[in-house]
Amino acid sequence: MDNFYAPPGDRRDPRNNTWAAIGLKRSLRNSKNRHWLSRLIIATWSLSLPLNTYFGPPGPLLFGVEWSGPMGDVMMALVAGLATLALADSALNDWYPGDLGNTLMNYRHLGFMGLAVVLVVAGGGIAVSSQTPVVLASFLLPALFCVVVTFLDLHVRHQRRKFP
Amino acid sequence: VTVARYLMSLFKAMLVFFWGATTAAVAATVSQSPIAIELDPVMAGLCVIVSSLAGATALALRMDALLRNAPDKPFVRPWLFVCAHMGGSWTAAIMAFILGKANGTGVWGILLGVLVCSFLGARAIEMMAEKWMAGVKLPPDTAKPTPGATP
Numbered sequence: 322m323d324n325f326y327a328p329p330g331d332r333r334d335p336r337n338n339t340w341a342a343i344g345l346k347r348s349l350r351n352s353k354n355r356h357w358l359s360r361l362i363i364a365t366w367s368l369s370l371p372l373n374t375y376f377g378p379p380g381p382l383l384f385g386v387e388w389s390g391p392m393g394d395v396m397m398a399l400v401a402g403l404a405t406l407a408l409a410d411s412a413l414n415d416w417y418p419g420d421l422g423n424t425l426m427n428y429r430h431l432g433f434m435g436l437a438v439v440l441v442v443a444g445g446g447i448a449v450s451s452q453t454p455v456v457l458a459s460f461l462l463p464a465l466f467c468v469v470v471t472f473l474d475l476h477v478r479h480q481r482r483k484f485p
Numbered sequence: 486v487t488v489a490r491y492l493m494s495l496f497k498a499m500l501v502f503f504w505g506a507t508t509a510a511v512a513a514t515v516s517q518s519p520i521a522i523e524l525d526p527v528m529a530g531l532c533v534i535v536s537s538l539a540g541a542t543a544l545a546l547r548m549d550a551l552l553r554n555a556p557d558k559p560f561v562r563p564w565l566f567v568c569a570h571m572g573g574s575w576t577a578a579i580m581a582f583i584l585g586k587a588n589g590t591g592v593w594g595i596l597l598g599v600l601v602c603s604f605l606g607a608r609a610i611e612m613m614a615e616k617w618m619a620g621v622k623l624p625p626d627t628a629k630p631t632p633g634a635t636p
Contacts, residue, residue: 430546434541438538442596445528445531445535445592449528449592450591454527464538468538468541475548475549479553
């Protein structure tokens with residue numbers, strides 16, 4: 322950014338243009354924002370799961386949650402909470418052009434691995450206790466995606482600390 | 486003194502691996518008791534996945550702490566960390582699974598018990614290895630003279 326010569330107030334200067342700043346932040350391939358799209362996808366998908374289950378048309382997942390008792394509701398609430406945290410992390414650290422601290426980013430691995438664990442426990446518990454194994458498929462692959470995202474982010478984040 | 490240190494480190498390593506022996510003892514005790522454990526393949530597969538995820542969580546926490554404290558140093562012997570965490574989590578998960586099935590615990594109880602026990606097992610192995618085995622250093626190589634040193 323220091324080598325970017327533009328007249329003061331120029332719209333192309335990322336310091337004067339929020340969208341240019343977002344684009345610059347996202348375009349840094351080796352920055353801490355790498356794999357931002359995968360984090361955004363898994364966070365929005367995980368948040369959409371309980372929302373679609375409870376507020377959408379009734380499907381096999383809603384029947385599974387109802388049959389599995391109150392623990393199914395607790396697990397879906399946990400999925401919603403962790404997905405909201407992941408979405409907040411994506412918004413604050415990947416999209417917001419300013420700097421609001423790195424607290425969420427420093428515990429990102431814990432959040433995404435927790436999301437993977439909760440997804441597997443929720444899907445498995447609902448599938449076994451309600452005898453609807455069809456719902457298990459929609460939990461396992463996103464959990465695997467969460468694990469891949471976690472370790473990729475762990476690698477890139479500390480690579481940036483090593484070679485800033 | 487070096488031999489004594491190595492014997493002590495071997496003894497501590499045996500203590501670490503007693504974690505697996507405890508699980509084997511639990512399995513043997515339950516198998517000789519009149520309790521009949523039916524092995525549901527779906528539950529067993531789920532417990533394997535959950536315990537692997539718990540071990541991977543402990544591994545991610547450890548890697549983050551290591552790389553955060555020493556960002557300029559490489560992450561040496563990662564296979565050792567992976568084996569320790571995964572071994573600790575799987576053995577603890579097997580023990581929790583056997584105990585849960587023997588007590589007739591429900592689906593949620595077994596899954597949450599396996600999750601908590603496997604995470605704690607991985608952390609316990611990590612703490613034991615860090616406390617007892619990280620201080621063991623290799624003896625200096627006396628066969629080769631140090632370059633530049635006066636004899």
